[in-house]
Amino acid sequence: MHEVSPWIAIVDDDPSVLKALARLLRARAMQAKTYNSAREFLAALPNGVPECLILDLQMPEMSGLALHQRLLRGGIKIPTIFITAYDSAEIRQRCEAEGTAAYLLKPLQDIAFFAAIERTRRGSANEPAKKQSPDA
Secondary structure, eight states: OOOEEEEEEEEOSOHHHHHHHHHHHHHTTOOEEEESSHHHHHHHGGGOEEEEEEEESOOSSSOHHHHHHHHHHTTOOOOEEEEESSOOHHHHHHHHHTTOSEEEESSOOHHHHHHHHHHHHTTOTTSOOEEOOTTO
16 A cells, blocks of 8 residues: 655646646645656656645646556555646546546636645545636
8 A cells, every 4th residue: 555645746748837836836835746747657656645646638658547547457546636728528527437536627727726635635535526617
């Protein structure tokens, strides 16, 4: 069993998103670690499992959904917040079926973003995923 650590992992292939989200979390006194790819995150897992995973859906090599499914198959359940710039009803439904903590659209709205993180920290990540409307 993997031990959960009090930090948040951000996996996104866009360096500017990684930097912005890490800075935003640190401004709220949350420890964040960033990863440029799913493979980089997987390689770091032996060093500890985060309390929350912020995961971009569209990444080269391995998508965010594929990473999430791989973790679940390996018995690693991390409350996951999917983020995407390309909304798709089909992908949204697949994420929600996987027990996603939240499905948020880029650009992220701070209120929805921090509410999703707070739900994962309170242990209510198994509640149905909260949707962020495009005009929120």
